[in-house]
Amino acid sequence: MAAHAHRFIEEFEGFIGFGLNRESDMDTVIYYLQKFSDDQLMALLRKRLTDEERQSIFDLLSGLLRKHLSEPEYHRYFLKDNH
Template sequence: MKKDTHQFIQKYKGIAAFGMDRANDEETIMFYLQKFSEDAFMKTLLPRLSDQELEEIYNWVNTYLKKHISEDEYHGLFLKDR
């Protein structure tokens, strides 16, 4: 059974433009991150990143996870290991 889903991007009809209002900004971020995380795109981008760039992305994600997500949410929503 699949644990991971990107359902939002399949149905999104918005304009993916940042800076209009909070709701549109959130939708745009979700749109960008789901497009960004596509396997084919990642296979193209990741080999082009330096070791430092990889570390920066990893640290950025972890910083926001630790700041805004509880331990239970981390395991249940992010890792889906519960």
């Protein structure tokens, strides 16, 4: 069985749009992140992103993980290991 899942993007049937309310904002963020991480899209973007863009994406994501996850949560939910 695959360790990673992107079921939200496959099953979501609600409103996608930002700025209406917190719930639809979060749905939209999840939707965009799952679409953004699609293997085919990443294969295309990885050739086009500048060094600065790659660094910005990495800094944003790693900063959010450090801010909002404990060490055990980081290992369980992000790394998918039983550290």
